[in-house]
Amino acid sequence: MERIKATYYIETPFDIEKSAKVLAGEQSTGTFVKIPGETAELKERFAARVEQIRYLESVSQPAMPGTHADFPSYHRGMVEVSWSVENFAYNLPALISTLQGNLYELKQFTGLKLMDIEMPASYAAHFKGPRFGIEGSRKLTGVNENRPVMGTIIKPSIGMTPEQTARLVQTLVNAGIDFIKDDELMTSPSNSPFKARVDAVMRVIDEYADKTGKKVMYAFNISDGIDEMLRNYEYVCAKGGNCAMISLNSVGLSGTKKICDQGELVIHGHRNGWGMMNRHPLLGIDFSAYQKLWRLVGVDQIHVNGIQNKFWESDDSVVSSIKACLKPMLGGYTVLPVVSSGQWGGQAPETYRRTKTTDLLYMAGGGIMAHPDGPEGGVVALKQAWEAAVNGMSVEHAAKKYAAFGKSVKKFGSEV
Amino acid sequence: MERIKATYYIETPFDIEKSAKVLAGEQSTGTFVKIPGETAELKERFAARVEQIRYLESVSQPAMPGTHADFPSYHRGMVEVSWSVENFAYNLPALISTLQGNLYELKQFTGLKLMDIEMPASYAAHFKGPRFGIEGSRKLTGVNENRPVMGTIIKPSIGMTPEQTARLVQTLVNAGIDFIKDDELMTSPSNSPFKARVDAVMRVIDEYADKTGKKVMYAFNISDGIDEMLRNYEYVCAKGGNCAMISLNSVGLSGTKKICDQGELVIHGHRNGWGMMNRHPLLGIDFSAYQKLWRLVGVDQIHVNGIQNKFWESDDSVVSSIKACLKPMLGGYTVLPVVSSGQWGGQAPETYRRTKTTDLLYMAGGGIMAHPDGPEGGVVALKQAWEAAVNGMSVEHAAKKYAAFGKSVKKFGSEV
Numbered sequence: 001m002e003r004i005k006a007t008y009y010i011e012t013p014f015d016i017e018k019s020a021k022v023l024a025g026e027q028s029t030g031t032f033v034k035i036p037g038e039t040a041e042l043k044e045r046f047a048a049r050v051e052q053i054r055y056l057e058s059v060s061q062p063a064m065p066g067t068h069a070d071f072p073s074y075h076r077g078m079v080e081v082s083w084s085v086e087n088f089a090y091n092l093p094a095l096i097s098t099l100q101g102n103l104y105e106l107k108q109f110t111g112l113k114l115m116d117i118e119m120p121a122s123y124a125a126h127f128k129g130p131r132f133g134i135e136g137s138r139k140l141t142g143v144n145e146n147r148p149v150m151g152t153i154i155k156p157s158i159g160m161t162p163e164q165t166a167r168l169v170q171t172l173v174n175a176g177i178d179f180i181k182d183d184e185l186m187t188s189p190s191n192s193p194f195k196a197r198v199d200a201v202m203r204v205i206d207e208y209a210d211k212t213g214k215k216v217m218y219a220f221n222i223s224d225g226i227d228e229m230l231r232n233y234e235y236v237c238a239k240g241g242n243c244a245m246i247s248l249n250s251v252g253l254s255g256t257k258k259i260c261d262q263g264e265l266v267i268h269g270h271r272n273g274w275g276m277m278n279r280h281p282l283l284g285i286d287f288s289a290y291q292k293l294w295r296l297v298g299v300d301q302i303h304v305n306g307i308q309n310k311f312w313e314s315d316d317s318v319v320s321s322i323k324a325c326l327k328p329m330l331g332g333y334t335v336l337p338v339v340s341s342g343q344w345g346g347q348a349p350e351t352y353r354r355t356k357t358t359d360l361l362y363m364a365g366g367g368i369m370a371h372p373d374g375p376e377g378g379v380v381a382l383k384q385a386w387e388a389a390v391n392g393m394s395v396e397h398a399a400k401k402y403a404a405f406g407k408s409v410k411k412f413g414s415e416v
Numbered sequence: 417m418e419r420i421k422a423t424y425y426i427e428t429p430f431d432i433e434k435s436a437k438v439l440a441g442e443q444s445t446g447t448f449v450k451i452p453g454e455t456a457e458l459k460e461r462f463a464a465r466v467e468q469i470r471y472l473e474s475v476s477q478p479a480m481p482g483t484h485a486d487f488p489s490y491h492r493g494m495v496e497v498s499w500s501v502e503n504f505a506y507n508l509p510a511l512i513s514t515l516q517g518n519l520y521e522l523k524q525f526t527g528l529k530l531m532d533i534e535m536p537a538s539y540a541a542h543f544k545g546p547r548f549g550i551e552g553s554r555k556l557t558g559v560n561e562n563r564p565v566m567g568t569i570i571k572p573s574i575g576m577t578p579e580q581t582a583r584l585v586q587t588l589v590n591a592g593i594d595f596i597k598d599d600e601l602m603t604s605p606s607n608s609p610f611k612a613r614v615d616a617v618m619r620v621i622d623e624y625a626d627k628t629g630k631k632v633m634y635a636f637n638i639s640d641g642i643d644e645m646l647r648n649y650e651y652v653c654a655k656g657g658n659c660a661m662i663s664l665n666s667v668g669l670s671g672t673k674k675i676c677d678q679g680e681l682v683i684h685g686h687r688n689g690w691g692m693m694n695r696h697p698l699l700g701i702d703f704s705a706y707q708k709l710w711r712l713v714g715v716d717q718i719h720v721n722g723i724q725n726k727f728w729e730s731d732d733s734v735v736s737s738i739k740a741c742l743k744p745m746l747g748g749y750t751v752l753p754v755v756s757s758g759q760w761g762g763q764a765p766e767t768y769r770r771t772k773t774t775d776l777l778y779m780a781g782g783g784i785m786a787h788p789d790g791p792e793g794g795v796v797a798l799k800q801a802w803e804a805a806v807n808g809m810s811v812e813h814a815a816k817k818y819a820a821f822g823k824s825v826k827k828f829g830s831e832v
Contacts, residue, residue, distance in 0.1 A: 027601065029572040046575035046607075063481075064696055067728045086606050087574050093639040093666035094603040097688050101600060101663070104691025105727035105757075156445040158503050159462035184517060185444065187510040190502050191462075223509040226642055226674040247517070250509035252668005258642040272513050275520025276693060276700050280480055283699070284692050311521035312483045341521075 002120035003082040005051065006099050006289070010079055011063050011111030011282055013071035016053060019108040020079045024048035026106060027098055028083065046087060052080040063111035063282035074110055076282075090126040092253055092296065100285060111282030117289045123296065124330040130300040132266045133334035134359050137301060140242050140266060141178040141217050147386045148362035149217075149336070150379060151179030155365050158185050162192050166200035173208045173216045175368070175376035176383075179361060181219035184247050184270045194220070194232055202239045219245035219268035219301075222259070229259055237264050248294060248302075249273035260298030268338070269299035279312065287321040295333040301361055303338045307351045310342035319354045326357060336361050343367055344378075344412040345385030345405055349398065352389035362386070372407045381408040418536035419498040421467065422515050422705070426495055427479050427527030427698055429487035432469060435524040436495045440464035442522060443514055444499065462503060464514075468496040479527035479698035490526055492698075506542040508669055508712065516701060527698030533705045539712065540746040546716040548682045549750035550775050553717060556658050556682060557594040557633045563802045564778035565633075566795060567595035569756070571781050574601050578608050582616035589624045589632045591792040592799075593784070595777060598637035600663050600686045610636070610648055618655045635661035635684035635717075638675070645675055653680050664710060664718075665689035676714030684754070685715035695728065703737040711749040717777055719754045723767045726758035735770045742773060752777050759783055760794075760828040761801030761821055765814065768805035778802070788823045796820040 012019040028048040056076040062068055088094035104112055132140070143149045152172055154165055172180055188194035201218055209215040222232035222244045229251070236244055245268040246256050260267050277284040291302055304321040305313050318339075325337040339351065339360050344367025352358070368378030381404040388398030388405070399409040428435040444464040472492040478484055504510035520528055548556070559565045568588055570581055588596055604610035617634055625631040638648035638660045645667070652660055661684040662672050676683050693700040707718055720737040721729050734755075741753040755767065755776050760783025768774070784794030797820040804814030804821070815825040 028574060042572065042575040046572070065479075087601065088603060089605055091603045091640045091644070093641075093663055094601070096666035097600045097639065097663045097686075100692065101666075101688035102691070102727070104689065104695060105721075105729065107726065107728045109728075156458065156462070158444060159458040184513050185503065185510070187504060187507045189505055223513065224507050224670070225509075225677075226670050228507070229670065247509055247513045250512035250517075251670045253671070254640070254642050254645065254667045255670030255674070256668070258671070261641075270513075272517035273520065275518070276516065279520060280696055280699055283696055305521075310523065311518070312523050312525075313521065314483075 002085040002122055004085055004095070004120050005080055005082045005118040007115045008079050008081065009076070009111070009113045009115050009282060010109055011059075011074050011076045012109050013062070013068050013074050014108055016055060016075050016077045016079070017050070020050045020053060020081065022106060022108050023079070023103050024050050024081050027081075027101060027103055028087065046084060048081050048083045050079060051082050054078040063280070067107065068110050076111070078115065085120050085122065090123070092257065092293070096253060096293070104283070113282055114285045114289045116286065117292050119292065119296065119330055121330065127296045128298060129295055129333040130267075130298055130335055131260075131263050132300040134336045135334065137217070137266055137336045137361065140215070142214055143178050146358050146390055147383060148339070148358050148360035149178045150382050151181065151338075151361050151363040152177055152368045153181050153183055153340070153363060153365045154186070155183065155369065157183035158189060160192060162196040162200035165192060165197055166204050169201050169204045169218070171375050172368070173204060175374070175379040177216060177368070177379050179217045179219070181245055181268060181363075182221035184221060184245070184272045187221050187223055195235055198235055198239050198241065202241055206240060215242070217243045217266065219243040221245045221247070223247040223251050226255055226258060229255065230262075233259060233262055233265060242266055243268055245270055247272050248299065253293070253297060256294075256299065257297045266300045267298065269294055269302040271303045275312070287317075288324040291321070291324050291335065292329055295329055295335050299335060301336040301338050303340060306339040306341050306343045307347040307354070308342065315350070315354070322355045322357070322360070326359060338363060345382045345408050346395055346413060348382075348385035348389040349393060349395055352386070358386065358390060367408065367412060370411070371404070372411055373404060377404045377407065380404040418501040418538055420501055420511070420536050421496055421498045421534040423531045424495045424497065425492070425527070425529045425531050425698060426525055427475075427490050427492045428525050429478070429484050429490050430524055432471060432491050432493045432495070433466070436466045436469060436497065438522060438524050439495070439519050440466050440497050443497075443517060443519055444503065462500060464497050464499045466495060467498050470494040479696070483523065484526050492527070494531065501536050501538065506539070508673065508709070512669060512709070520699070529698055530701045530705045532702065533708050535708065535712065535746055537746065543712045544714060545711055545749040546683075546714055546751055547676075547679050548716040550752045551750065553633070553682055553752045553777065556631070558630055559594050562774050562806055563799060564755070564774050564776035565594045565752070566798050567597065567777050567779040568593055568784045569597050569599055569779060569781040570602070571599065571785065573599035574605060576608060578612040578616035581608060581613055582620050585617050585620045585634070587791050588784070589620060591784070591790075591795040593632060593795050595633045595635070597635035597661055597684060597779075600637060600661070600688045603637050603639055611651055614651055614655050614657065618657055622656060631658070633659045633682065635659040637661045637663070639663040639667050642671055642674060645671065646678075649675060649678055649681060658682055659684055661686055663688055664715065669709070669713060672710075672715065673713045682716045683714065685710055685718040687719045691728070703733075704740040707737070707740050707751065708745055711745055711751050715751060717752040717754050719756060722755040722757050722759045723763040723770070724758065731766070731770070738771045738773070738776070742775060754779060761798045761824050762811055762829060764801035764805040765809060765811055768802070774802065774806065783824065783828060786827070787820070788827055789820060793820045793823065797824040
């Protein structure tokens with residue numbers, strides 16, 4: 001029987017091997033006393049197994065305050081645990097409850113983070129994964145050159161009418177943008193009802209497409225209840241849109257999968273709320289594991305933050321997130337990493353130097369809208385920044401060579 | 417316009433008031449530069465407001481490692497922020513993205529936890545909430561006395577056939593149990609397909625009900641994709657079951673609401689994965705806020721861990737979770753707190769002493785099954801423990817007065 005493997009970064013004041021076994025027990029057959037009817041055969045078939053332990057350092061203070069304050073030292077390690085696929089078959093919530101369930105509550109641990117998941121081969125037959133991914137996103141936006149898909153976010157996040165939004169979209173499509181998205185805070189408030197916004201925005205996008213042959217991808221934020229999301233989804237399809245955005249953590253796994261399964265729109269996955277699951281180095285889930293779950297669900301594009309972002313995350317962490325997305329899973333399941341947060345082009349050279357990829361959706365908000373030459377200058381500057389990046393130029397060098405990008409550097413170079 | 421209020425426990429090396437304003441800005445109108453078109457009127461109407469700040473202690477080390485390691489001190493405070501309901505209307509995922517979205521990622525904070533939410537009155541008209549709650553759960557299980565509904569979990573968690581499960585259910589209903597649930601790891605594995613399990617279990621429950629008039633409530637774990645959950649749900653209804661269990665965090669908000677909206681079954685909400693969101697004192701979400709969201713969604717029963725549990729959580733935290741559930745929300749929305757984890761009756765006196773309630777679903781697994789007189793003795797002992805608790809007896813006193821409970825104390829008293 002196939003097995004699924006998960007790697008955990010753990011910390012415990014007790015013996016690492018024993019603690020790992022408690023984890024495996026709790027997440028398969030366990031309770032606190034021996035139960036009549038629990039045979040050895042049954043345990044052998046269904047119990048989780050500790051496959052590997054890599055011992056790391058010991059420390060004098062626990063990673064998580066509140067419990068076990070009185071031990072001399074806390075031992076860290078990477079622990080690989082496996083489960084028979086038979087335990088949950090192809091039920092994703094059951095898989096999550098197994099890999100990320102009660103184990104975080106175990107007394108044995110003063111730190112526990114799910115670092116990676118190794119999916120068994122048969123998953124490829126059961127989960128369709130992203131219908132569009134990198135190739136589909138490029139095809140629909142018509143970006144075939146060696147540069148990222150350039151995107152932006154409608155700001156202010158909230159408060160604009162559909163007409164105001166459409167005017168902004170007009171400005172942005174005229175400026176040559178490839179992709180635009182609603183803000184994750186924007187769904188269907190009274191000032192901008194969903195359908196009215198779709199109508200107003202698609203009119204602008206279609207008109208521009210008729211004129212120029214370039215159809216800008218717009219990610220309408222459909223996040224809501226299941227029925228409402230399906231209605232929103234159908235409305236976007238009916239109006240000729242090709243993308244919908246979902247706040248993954250707010251909607252949840254089952255709801256997001258239901259939407260992805262419709263298969264007609266590119267699904268832009270926003271990870272807002274992610275900090276809660278990842279910000280502590282020894283609690284929650286690492287992005288390597290997280291993005292695999294959403295690829296399985298069928299998300300086509302997923303947020304990875306950006307180099308020199310306005311959030312807390314380090315560049316190293318962002319780079320490893322991008323690399324995780326670009327690593328094939330089960331031989332495919334491509335997902336387009338969405339780089340955003342405080343981006344204006346100045347981060348392009350470093351992003352390319354460290355990831356060596358242009359398979360990105362590169363999002364700039366203020367970096368486009370507030371460019372000294374207006375949004376058009378902003379989009380041109382972004383493209384220049386990436387041309388420079390791919391050619392190995394530094395920001396300083398590119399600022400001299402490209403006028404529009406030079407103005408970005410002048411305006412934003414000190415703000416970030 | 418009505419406002420929704422959220423209280424955050426924050427830590428920052430910067431000025432608390434300024435940091436709170438950054439939070440409010442990020443979660444409403446914000447981007448990193450001023451945007452053309454962002455008028456003062458628009459800001460006034462849609463911007464989040466910092467309503468109140470309660471300054472707490474300063475500390476010398478940040479709560480969250482990794483950033484800002486070089487500041488002399490870190491200031492803590494409780495901050496109340498409000499948003500106009502207009503921003504997200506009655507869209508729950510949009511509300512979550514606002515209250516629990518990107519704010520966890522802000523550089524300004526070295527700790528941030530959502531502590532409580534104050535729902536506006538109009539939510540009562542838009543969210544039906546729990547259809548059964550405390551009263552409905554009592555009515556369906558026929559527990560009208562002044563004691564908790566007594567429940568247990570099928571163990572081993574996984575591996576048994578439907579017939580083995582049904583035999584165990586037979587033993588448990590004969591023993592006088594009120595409520596039984598699937599383990600959260602058990603959904604529809606090859607060894608126990610969902611429908612076959614429902615068939616086998618309901619046969620036993622119905623037969624017992626026909627004979628005695630007592631219909632035991634069984635929470636079938638329907639957690640899965642949306643369509644699969646709806647099918648499972650309908651199957652439980654068709655077979656005369658009255659309860660379904662959902663792993664709330666694994667299924668997610670939108671999927672769970674879709675199921676609750678069906679309105680025919682009691683929804684038993686399992687919070688596995690919760691430790692990830694709450695285990696750190698300065699990261700994530702407090703149970704007070706968490707349980708309100710699920711009551712809004714319509715969950716009837718929600719897990720709160722238990723006194724002297726086998727997990728990391730303190731008794732104080734468990735007690736405050738129980739109290740949070742029992743506090744009316746918008747004048748109602750009752751939810752039955754599910755006490756579980758290492759419970760065997762010995763914790764009843766302390767649970768009652770600290771909460772003064774019997775409106776609980778009190779779950780014991782091994783505490784029932786491994787009782788020296790078998791499950792029947794286990795259930796009798798639980799009821800005795802609660803009779804003693806309500807009468808203010810100590811464990812020692814009750815152990816002398818009640819023979820079955822006395823045996824529990826002898827067997828489990830030293831294990832927990």
